[in-house]
Amino acid sequence: MTLPPPRAGFREPARLRRFLAGAGFHEAGVTERLELSSLFAFRTLRGGRTSATTPTDRLGLLIHLFMDGEPAPEAEARRLLGEEGLGLLQEAGLLLPDPHEPSTLAAAALLYPVGPLLIASDVNEQAPGASPDGGALRPDAVYPALTGAVRGFLRDLPDPTEVSADARVLDLCAGTGVAGLLLASRAGEVVLADLTERCSHFARFNAALNEVGNVRVAQGDLWEAVADERFDVVVAHPPYVPSETDQLIFRDAGIDGERLFRGVVAGAPQHLNPGGLLYVRGTAVDRVDAPVESRLRAMLGEAHGDFDVFVAISDLHSPEEYLSRASGAASEAGVDRLSRARRLREGGVAAFVHGTFLVQRREAPREVATVRRVRAPTAGRRALDWMRRSEVQALRPHAPRELLRRLPRLREGVEMEVRYRMEEGELRNRGCRVGVDTPFRVAVDLPAGASRFLPLFSGRRHTLRVLEEGVKRGMIPPGTPPDQFAGLAQALILAGILEIEGAEPPPPEA
Numbered sequence: 001m002t003l004p005p006p007r008a009g010f011r012e013p014a015r016l017r018r019f020l021a022g023a024g025f026h027e028a029g030v031t032e033r034l035e036l037s038s039l040f041a042f043r044t045l046r047g048g049r050t051s052a053t054t055p056t057d058r059l060g061l062l063i064h065l066f067m068d069g070e071p072a073p074e075a076e077a078r079r080l081l082g083e084e085g086l087g088l089l090q091e092a093g094l095l096l097p098d099p100h101e102p103s104t105l106a107a108a109a110l111l112y113p114v115g116p117l118l119i120a121s122d123v124n125e126q127a128p129g130a131s132p133d134g135g136a137l138r139p140d141a142v143y144p145a146l147t148g149a150v151r152g153f154l155r156d157l158p159d160p161t162e163v164s165a166d167a168r169v170l171d172l173c174a175g176t177g178v179a180g181l182l183l184a185s186r187a188g189e190v191v192l193a194d195l196t197e198r199c200s201h202f203a204r205f206n207a208a209l210n211e212v213g214n215v216r217v218a219q220g221d222l223w224e225a226v227a228d229e230r231f232d233v234v235v236a237h238p239p240y241v242p243s244e245t246d247q248l249i250f251r252d253a254g255i256d257g258e259r260l261f262r263g264v265v266a267g268a269p270q271h272l273n274p275g276g277l278l279y280v281r282g283t284a285v286d287r288v289d290a291p292v293e294s295r296l297r298a299m300l301g302e303a304h305g306d307f308d309v310f311v312a313i314s315d316l317h318s319p320e321e322y323l324s325r326a327s328g329a330a331s332e333a334g335v336d337r338l339s340r341a342r343r344l345r346e347g348g349v350a351a352f353v354h355g356t357f358l359v360q361r362r363e364a365p366r367e368v369a370t371v372r373r374v375r376a377p378t379a380g381r382r383a384l385d386w387m388r389r390s391e392v393q394a395l396r397p398h399a400p401r402e403l404l405r406r407l408p409r410l411r412e413g414v415e416m417e418v419r420y421r422m423e424e425g426e427l428r429n430r431g432c433r434v435g436v437d438t439p440f441r442v443a444v445d446l447p448a449g450a451s452r453f454l455p456l457f458s459g460r461r462h463t464l465r466v467l468e469e470g471v472k473r474g475m476i477p478p479g480t481p482p483d484q485f486a487g488l489a490q491a492l493i494l495a496g497i498l499e500i501e502g503a504e505p506p507p508p509e510a
């Protein structure tokens, strides 16, 4: 049995928010009470949390009811929450008599702070045991916004300050609508689109609770919900767990986990304005015949030449590893997993790529970028912005030439391994591998001589001077065209091995 969802049309959202804030039911209050570094580290009581187990005050009871999903005796709720608080929560449909024990009250939904918002959702296995009715998850359960996956999604959202005041924003596969609601403070209009009626209802409730006015809720299969509309920013966190059956709508995404991902990317040409950005957080696959970044181009179809494509990889797994990690597969016997992995391999899947996928429509005709990088755990949204900006800058026709007059320097932390080989009685330099770990993990193989001329990039010599001096000292072959050398310097700047003042990669982010 399932409790009815909270009421989207409730009367007094501002009073309810004031009541909750007054009780300390906000991000700082809850993290302090539970001694958490972040709310994304929250565990329910039944999920193993040991701190703050007995609700002795208003905040404790709110956490108990709405985050742990535990019922409480009605008299206790009345005493700790007061008539006003209890009335407000009941009027919003957030607290109901427990179907199993009518003298107790249970939450109709989980409710918790996310940044400046309060978000209501259903529960899932990542909040184990928190189902108010103790029942199994419904197929259309509303995915909670406190999971590690949502943390990853929200972390890379475009900064609201970069969303223009008249921008049209779409949160596709919106669930609770948390991402769209966070972006709404700066945008013109935000559409929260999801397949299910239940998600649409929760998205409406969350918009009402937070009094976000410039939001519309649309329901339908992916882009069908917004048939002829165009957007400046589209964010999507679709289901991506490989599964052979469809049990949970928020999770299951076909045999290779890519069914929804492909549909999301394929809609970009029809729905993105010039300059518009599609940001997808999730998993897609490298196939034996094509890495994921080329496949994104194929998914975009004929119009792909209009788009830059960036892939920032958080994790890369073999089919075997990935299936054993994916939550939907967790309960499967190992032998089933191995045979599924074999089928995936036979079908051409080489690896699962989990991360951030960005597709941006160019504003005017120009060359477009296709980039794949493995990010450091400390590389946040600013690192992604830096990558996009520098890659697009580098495509300007005169960019390498301009670089000849700039002063690149080797970045702090760059590592170099030089390879020597014994040849004709002497050890000869056969080249080197130069790498960095932040913001992206990059290793570049360079020819003999590079280990000697790279230190000449000290930030005090123009690229052209480095070339001239390198040739003079026998480190660079005479006759090397300046444009070719500038192209190498450019590639090293984009990799984060060299840097230029004013365009440095950002420092590590939390």
Ligand SMILES: C[S@@+](CC[C@H](N)C(=O)[O-])C[C@H]1O[C@@H](n2cnc3c(N)ncnc32)[C@H](O)[C@@H]1O
Binding pocket: 142, 143, 144, 145, 150, 153, 172, 173, 174, 175, 176, 177, 178, 179, 193, 194, 195, 196, 199, 220, 221, 222, 236, 237, 238, 239, 240, 249, 250, 251, 260
């Ligand atoms: C992983 S959840 C993410 C929800 C939310 N964006 C978040 O990050 O918390 C995936 C969402 O996609 C929705 N969904 C699944 N299939 C869909 C489809 N064909 N069209 C639109 N939404 C879909 C599910 O209902 C679910 O809300």
